Amino acid sequence: MKDKVSMQVTPTENTLSLRLADFNNLSEALDYAAKGVTGCNFYRRGKLSFVLPYEKLREDSISIARRLSGLGLKRGSRVALIADTDPDFLRFFFACQYAGLVPVPMPAFVNMGGHKAYVSQLNRLVSICGASVAIAPKAFSSFLVEAVKTLDLSFTGTPSDFLKLPESKEDLKPLDGVEPAYIQYTSGSTRFPRGAVISQASVISNLAEIGAYGLKIGRTDRSVSWLPFYHDMGLVGFVLGPVAFQRSVDYLSTYDFAVRPRQWLTIISENHATISIGPPFGYELSARCIKEDDITSLDLSSWRCAGIGAEMIRAEQMEDFAKIFAPCGFKKTAFVACYGMAECSLAVSFSALNRGLELDCVDADELALKNRAVPCDSTQKASDHNIKTFVKCGKPLPQYEIEVRDSRGAVLPERHCGLLFLRGPSIMSEYFGDPETTAEVLSPDGWLNTGDLAYITSDGDIVITGRKKDLIIIKGRNIWPQDLECLAQLQPEVRSGGVAAFSVPGPDGSEMAAMMVECRQPDKEKRHEIKERLKRMVFEEFGIDCVICLVSRNVLPRTTSGKLSRSEARKRFLDRVGTTYLTKTDVDLYKQAI
Amino acid sequence: MGVKSDYQDILNKLYEIVTPFIDEGIDLELNEDTELGPDLGLDSLKVMKLLLIVEDSFDVSIPLNILPDVRTIKDFAKQLEALLQEEL
Numbered sequence: 001m002k003d004k005v006s007m008q009v010t011p012t013e014n015t016l017s018l019r020l021a022d023f024n025n026l027s028e029a030l031d032y033a034a035k036g037v038t039g040c041n042f043y044r045r046g047k048l049s050f051v052l053p054y055e056k057l058r059e060d061s062i063s064i065a066r067r068l069s070g071l072g073l074k075r076g077s078r079v080a081l082i083a084d085t086d087p088d089f090l091r092f093f094f095a096c097q098y099a100g101l102v103p104v105p106m107p108a109f110v111n112m113g114g115h116k117a118y119v120s121q122l123n124r125l126v127s128i129c130g131a132s133v134a135i136a137p138k139a140f141s142s143f144l145v146e147a148v149k150t151l152d153l154s155f156t157g158t159p160s161d162f163l164k165l166p167e168s169k170e171d172l173k174p175l176d177g178v179e180p181a182y183i184q185y186t187s188g189s190t191r192f193p194r195g196a197v198i199s200q201a202s203v204i205s206n207l208a209e210i211g212a213y214g215l216k217i218g219r220t221d222r223s224v225s226w227l228p229f230y231h232d233m234g235l236v237g238f239v240l241g242p243v244a245f246q247r248s249v250d251y252l253s254t255y256d257f258a259v260r261p262r263q264w265l266t267i268i269s270e271n272h273a274t275i276s277i278g279p280p281f282g283y284e285l286s287a288r289c290i291k292e293d294d295i296t297s298l299d300l301s302s303w304r305c306a307g308i309g310a311e312m313i314r315a316e317q318m319e320d321f322a323k324i325f326a327p328c329g330f331k332k333t334a335f336v337a338c339y340g341m342a343e344c345s346l347a348v349s350f351s352a353l354n355r356g357l358e359l360d361c362v363d364a365d366e367l368a369l370k371n372r373a374v375p376c377d378s379t380q381k382a383s384d385h386n387i388k389t390f391v392k393c394g395k396p397l398p399q400y401e402i403e404v405r406d407s408r409g410a411v412l413p414e415r416h417c418g419l420l421f422l423r424g425p426s427i428m429s430e431y432f433g434d435p436e437t438t439a440e441v442l443s444p445d446g447w448l449n450t451g452d453l454a455y456i457t458s459d460g461d462i463v464i465t466g467r468k469k470d471l472i473i474i475k476g477r478n479i480w481p482q483d484l485e486c487l488a489q490l491q492p493e494v495r496s497g498g499v500a501a502f503s504v505p506g507p508d509g510s511e512m513a514a515m516m517v518e519c520r521q522p523d524k525e526k527r528h529e530i531k532e533r534l535k536r537m538v539f540e541e542f543g544i545d546c547v548i549c550l551v552s553r554n555v556l557p558r559t560t561s562g563k564l565s566r567s568e569a570r571k572r573f574l575d576r577v578g579t580t581y582l583t584k585t586d587v588d589l590y591k592q593a594i
Numbered sequence: 595m596g597v598k599s600d601y602q603d604i605l606n607k608l609y610e611i612v613t614p615f616i617d618e619g620i621d622l623e624l625n626e627d628t629e630l631g632p633d634l635g636l637d638s639l640k641v642m643k644l645l646l647i648v649e650d651s652f653d654v655s656i657p658l659n660i661l662p663d664v665r666t667i668k669d670f671a672k673q674l675e676a677l678l679q680e681e682l
Binding site: 109110111112113115139253255259260536539543544545 | 629630636637639646649662
């Protein structure tokens with residue numbers, strides 16, 4: 001496709017009257033946005049590299065949709081898209097909407113040395129979603145081609161290869177109503193992926209409430225995002241949201257952000273953006289990398305909604321960010337705590353706007369022993385360490401019914417901690433092709449088990465206290481313990497079922513991964529080699545450091561039914577090291593102890 | 595870079611850049627086969643920090659898609675050599 005690049009960002013103010021996602025489906029949302037002057041803008045290494053007004057996006061998408069139709073695929077067939085932060089992802093995503101095909105975003109992030117792991121991840125995802133078409137940007141096409149070698153697809157290639165196909169003359173019938181809008185694979189693990197199927201009606205209902213109640217979108221709003229397009233917040237929040245609200249958005253890639261975090265704030269400053277959301281570590285990283293000169297040159301006064309989500313929020317960390325950037329006009333009242341998940345399209349709740357983070361201090365002993373969140377006076381905080389402080393995540397969006405239940409399923413009163421259940425139109429239809437896993441989390445009457453532990457305050461605010469599912473979250477990325485365990489169990493020296501992975505507090509209070517492995521190898525040197533091998537494998541697949549602890553056979557705690565208990569293993573691990581909160585030296589201590 | 599850097603120069607410069615990333619207390623002599631991840635204990639954020647320094651000191655843009663094939667210092671030097679060639 002020949003693109004005429006006009007190198008000026010699309011304007012913030014639109015010529016259209018504002019509609020907050022009151023559409024029937026995503027293609028209608030783009031049809032309307034295309035009548036205005038807003039669009040999306042791509043930055044590369046700090047410079048504006050491509051401008052794509054919605055008008056042009058619609059035109060390109062329809063032309064691709066006609067080519068997709070020409071392939072003669074069954075309606076609802078899946079199209080795998082390697083979701084790099086580039087205009088082609090948007091073009092193909094919307095093309096699928098017009099052509100009646102279901103886009104499935106795939107990760108475009110690779111770890112150093114992770115060639116094999118990435119290819120097998122792609123292979124698994126493309127085959128499990130039964131994709132008929134797979135598209136990768138040029139930079140990723142060699143991995144994709146290698147990944148689909150053994151699979152039978154109608155088309156595999158780059159966007160420019162695809163554009164050589166002929167256009168069909170048939171009328172386009174866009175996806176609508178209960179038909180899927182997309183399948184989101186971020187919620188599952190890499191080895192046992194779970195694809196949340198989100199219908200048109202679900203994603204539209206979520207966007208409408210995000211616009212009207214969560215973020216209260218107005219005519220002067222503009223967003224900036226570095227979140228990956230294959231992530232629910234990146235996709236729904238910053239690709240679909242801006243289209244559904246007809247707002248301009250500026251993108252930089254996650255990789256660009258990770259290498260030069262300052263660019264995020266520079267774009268917000270230059271374009272007077274009002275909305276940007278990220279996980280806590282994104283804020284932390286920016287605060288850490290900023291230089292004196294930057295502070296004087298940045299203007300963050302326009303940023304009215306600095307959303308924080310995707311992992312547990314530590315208030316002190318956010319305070320630090322606010323303090324550092326106060327001279328740039330950053331207001332700490334701009335912080336908005338966000339809670340959501342891919343199974344709910346995206347958003348469940350937002351804390352109240354213009355208020356900043358609100359804390360709830362509770363008696364830690366009551367919480368640990370009786371699961372009750374008894375409020376404490378926050379002024380005691382310094383003197384009394386039996387207080388636990390949580391960030392309130394706000395009231396659920398109006399569509400949700402919400403219940404906190406105990407382990408037997410009884411509904412608990414306010415300020416009692418239990419499992420959080422939700423019901424509402426934004427909730428997924430199913431996990432794709434997996435009725436068993438779907439039934440585990442979604443009841444026939446529509447209640448979703450979030451897997452999160454929470455309580456509700458008397459004002460109706462949701463407070464998340466932890467996760468029942470044993471997820472390990474590192475730098476905003478979900479790592480599933482079973483993925484780490486699976487890696488270890490592939491080793492000949494490791495007994496199947498003899499591995500437990502879990503998260504432990506790392507230096508500075510953030511999480512780090514640890515794994516206890518039952519190993520029958522007695523030789524010291526060989527044990528060392530196994531540990532090194534496991535560390536390398538974990539690194540290549542997940543890009544994280546993992547503490548590996550080899551133990552003798554039958555040492556790991558098991559439940560009465562013989563199942564391995566991760567939480568018990570974690571407890572023993574921490575007891576062994578003798579500390580709950582690790583400092584840098586404690587990490588060394590960890591490493592020595594094992 | 596105006597002149598063609600030969601492999602050995604790139605390697606030496608890489609050793610220089612990587613050295614501060616070695617955790618204190620780790621006794622490690624860098625060589626071509628040193629693995630950047632497991633040997634140096636680099637997590638993904640430290641990798642990004644390393645990339646920033648490498649990009650700045652070699653004045654080259656490192657595309658994300660070369661990373662999966664970079665395991666050792668030698669791999670990295672070879673990729674850099676190719677990138678610098680391309681830019682000439």
